[in-house]
Amino acid sequence: MLNTETNIAAPDEFYEALLAIHQDLTPDQARAVDARLILLLSNHIGDMAVLRQAMARARQGIEPAGHDATIAARA
Amino acid sequence: MHIDYQLLRFEYQRSPDQSAAQVAHHPVVVVGAGPVGLATAIDLAQSGLRVLLLDDDRCLSHGSRAICFAKRTLEIFDRLGCGDRMVEKGVTWNLGRVFHRDEPVYSFDLLPEGGHHRPAFINLQQYYVEGFLLDRARSLPNIEIRWGNKVAALDAREDGVELTVETPEGDYRILADYVVAADGARSPIRRAMGLESKGRTFRDRFLIADVRMKADFPAERWFWFDPPFHPNQSVLLHSQPDGVWRIDFQLGWDADPEEEKRPERVIPRVRALLGRDAEFELEWVSVYTFSCLRMERFRHGRVIFAGDAAHGVSPFGARGANSGIQDAENLAWKLALVLRGAAPDSLLDSYDAERVAAADENILNSTRSTDFITPKNESSRAFRDAVLELAKDCAFARRMVNSGRLSLPSTYRASPLNTPDSDVFDAPMVPGAPALDAPLGDDWLLRRLGGGFTLLHFGASAPTMPETVPAIRVVNLSTEEDAGGVAAARYDARPGTTYLLRPDQHVCARWRRFDPQDVRAALDRATGRA
Numbered sequence: 001m002l003n004t005e006t007n008i009a010a011p012d013e014f015y016e017a018l019l020a021i022h023q024d025l026t027p028d029q030a031r032a033v034d035a036r037l038i039l040l041l042s043n044h045i046g047d048m049a050v051l052r053q054a055m056a057r058a059r060q061g062i063e064p065a066g067h068d069a070t071i072a073a074r075a
Numbered sequence: 076m077h078i079d080y081q082l083l084r085f086e087y088q089r090s091p092d093q094s095a096a097q098v099a100h101h102p103v104v105v106v107g108a109g110p111v112g113l114a115t116a117i118d119l120a121q122s123g124l125r126v127l128l129l130d131d132d133r134c135l136s137h138g139s140r141a142i143c144f145a146k147r148t149l150e151i152f153d154r155l156g157c158g159d160r161m162v163e164k165g166v167t168w169n170l171g172r173v174f175h176r177d178e179p180v181y182s183f184d185l186l187p188e189g190g191h192h193r194p195a196f197i198n199l200q201q202y203y204v205e206g207f208l209l210d211r212a213r214s215l216p217n218i219e220i221r222w223g224n225k226v227a228a229l230d231a232r233e234d235g236v237e238l239t240v241e242t243p244e245g246d247y248r249i250l251a252d253y254v255v256a257a258d259g260a261r262s263p264i265r266r267a268m269g270l271e272s273k274g275r276t277f278r279d280r281f282l283i284a285d286v287r288m289k290a291d292f293p294a295e296r297w298f299w300f301d302p303p304f305h306p307n308q309s310v311l312l313h314s315q316p317d318g319v320w321r322i323d324f325q326l327g328w329d330a331d332p333e334e335e336k337r338p339e340r341v342i343p344r345v346r347a348l349l350g351r352d353a354e355f356e357l358e359w360v361s362v363y364t365f366s367c368l369r370m371e372r373f374r375h376g377r378v379i380f381a382g383d384a385a386h387g388v389s390p391f392g393a394r395g396a397n398s399g400i401q402d403a404e405n406l407a408w409k410l411a412l413v414l415r416g417a418a419p420d421s422l423l424d425s426y427d428a429e430r431v432a433a434a435d436e437n438i439l440n441s442t443r444s445t446d447f448i449t450p451k452n453e454s455s456r457a458f459r460d461a462v463l464e465l466a467k468d469c470a471f472a473r474r475m476v477n478s479g480r481l482s483l484p485s486t487y488r489a490s491p492l493n494t495p496d497s498d499v500f501d502a503p504m505v506p507g508a509p510a511l512d513a514p515l516g517d518d519w520l521l522r523r524l525g526g527g528f529t530l531l532h533f534g535a536s537a538p539t540m541p542e543t544v545p546a547i548r549v550v551n552l553s554t555e556e557d558a559g560g561v562a563a564a565r566y567d568a569r570p571g572t573t574y575l576l577r578p579d580q581h582v583c584a585r586w587r588r589f590d591p592q593d594v595r596a597a598l599d600r601a602t603g604r605a
């Protein structure tokens with residue numbers, strides 16, 4: 001089960017550290033940091049059911065407005 | 076003697092069917108003499124059937140197509156009587172290396188344990204594979220191959236399929252009980268029947284340069300993401316026989332395929348990889364795109380689709396020809412039993428169930444690899460690059476690096492032909508799994524299994540089969556024979572452990588002790604009679 005209760009002892013300190021690692025970065029660099037962070041944390045959690053719950057919550061309420069770069073194929 | 080299989084041309088010969096008063100009848104017609112059609116024909120002929128193989132062309136495949144042939148395929152070729160030639164000619168390899176920019180990030184051994192007769196992979200040009208299969212097919216008197224015979228139309232009826240065949244001397248007709256459509260990705264038979272293969276095409280293009288040179292790269296699969304000599308794209312290098320190297324450059328969707336094939340464009344790309352002074356000759360150049368797709372069903376009454384006609388994947392993972400050969404072997408024994416009246420026609424539905432599931436597994440793996448190699452948007456690129464960067468010092472990320480998950484045989488877990496376990500086992504040889512090899516002194520377990528239903532029994536002596544059980548081959552493994560205990564370990568065997576293996580060497584049932592009633596029931600189930 002994904003824990004959505006407070007689990008970090010010092011939330012303000014965590015948030016400050018999270019912003020700090022993005023300081024002075026371009027959007028691309030920031031995205032690279034985020035991607036690494038997500039991968040590291042996901043592996044640490046390990047539990048696929050928890051990860052899926054977190055992914056679903058992250059995606060919640062965001063309506064897709066982009067497109068997929070593959071083409072439907074028929075042969 | 077060296078034979079250039081690419082240059083072989085086969086005679087079109089008039090067959091008596093073309094002037095027969097009555098439309099000639101054939102139990103089974105295989106359409107397409109590619110690797111899949113050839114393997115199907117050999118397998119059918121080995122079980123005693125008369126097979127007609129038709130091909131519209133008069134030569135084997137040429138240029139760069141499949142090169143990587145997997146362990147399971149080699150084991151099938153062993154059963155088809157041409158495994159040794161393939162392995163002797165092929166370049167054996169087990170190791171893959173992945174580089175990011177100019178740093179090695181990861182390497183994988185595809186066969187980390189010993190005790191297998193065949194290596195994880197060999198690299199061998201498709202024209203050799205087809206050539207060796209063809210040589211084998213020609214040694215079997217009950218296969219007739221007709222070159223320059225193109226299936227132009229077909230009428231699939233309840234009681235048989237009438238084929239209209241086009242030849243240089245005009246059309247003729249034949250009647251078949253069953254047709255195996257192994258007529259390739261564009262499958263004219265599929266089209267003639269109004270059927271489709273559906274899926275996705277990836278927006279990317281790849282350049283293949285096969286170059287002949289003397290080089291001292293080891294016989295390994297090397298894959299680069301974003302190397303300095305080809306920035307932002309990937310490159311794959313493979314060694315082939317005859318001093319030929321396959322280099323596969325990712326080009327991106329916007330590349331102009333015609334332009335990119337010109338030697339003036341290709342040579343600098345190759346030089347960038349090999350070094351300015353490298354001496355090489357271009358053997359073959361092509362630009363390809365690919366799709367992951369399959370037909371909804373592979374069986375349509377008496378017409379059964381196999382290989383590229385039924386499904387398609389990206390080349391990363393070498394799952395095209397390898398999976399097609401597994402289609403062939405799955406289909407051949409079933410068709411042989413049905414045609415001999417030893418199994419009901421419904422047994423052929425299990426081909427559809429098992430191989431559609433296998434195609435889905437291949438497509439899933441292939442799509443995942445492609446999504447890694449060709450990120451579809453900025454965020455997939457960010458994650459891809461993050462995985463590659465982390466892989467330098469984080470073990471978990473290395474497992475996510477996906478440059479192609481190389482072909483493994485499918486386990487038919489949900490097959491209707493399986494008898495579910497009633498005893499407890501902890502080996503991976505679940506019902507539906509392909510049998511694992513093991514060393515038996517100078518011999519190998521898979522070589523001992525043969526090509527029919529086989530009872531593999533572990534114990535001091537073979538059990539006696541009562542007459543109520545149809546005659547099947549019994550292979551008994553005593554502890555003396557399985558001296559290293561490798562077979563017993565791989566099959567989690569104790570004295571009395573009994574496996575029933577299908578003609579395609581997949582497990583269909585297993586027990587802790589031999590009971591003829593159980594064997595009989597499992598055989599009935601595995602042949603569609605239960």
Ligand SMILES: Cc1cc2nc3c(=O)[nH]c(=O)nc-3n(C[C@H](O)[C@H](O)[C@H](O)COP(=O)(O)OP(=O)(O)OC[C@H]3O[C@@H](n4cnc5c(N)ncnc54)[C@H](O)[C@@H]3O)c2cc1C
Pocket residue numbers: 106107108109110111112129130131132136139140141142143144201224225226227257258259260262263264283363381382383384390392393394395396397398399
């Ligand atoms: C660049 C590239 C690299 C690849 N690498 C690998 C790899 O490393 N490993 C791997 O496993 N796979 C690989 N593949 C895939 C592999 O080449 C194919 O999956 C394989 O050739 C499929 O075999 P097939 O017998 O189904 O079809 P094909 O080889 O296409 O054979 C079909 C045959 O049917 C004949 N035919 C067509 N229409 C008719 C008709 N109307 N009447 C009579 N005959 C007809 C054709 O002439 C042909 O001989 C690669 C493919 C490409 C393009």
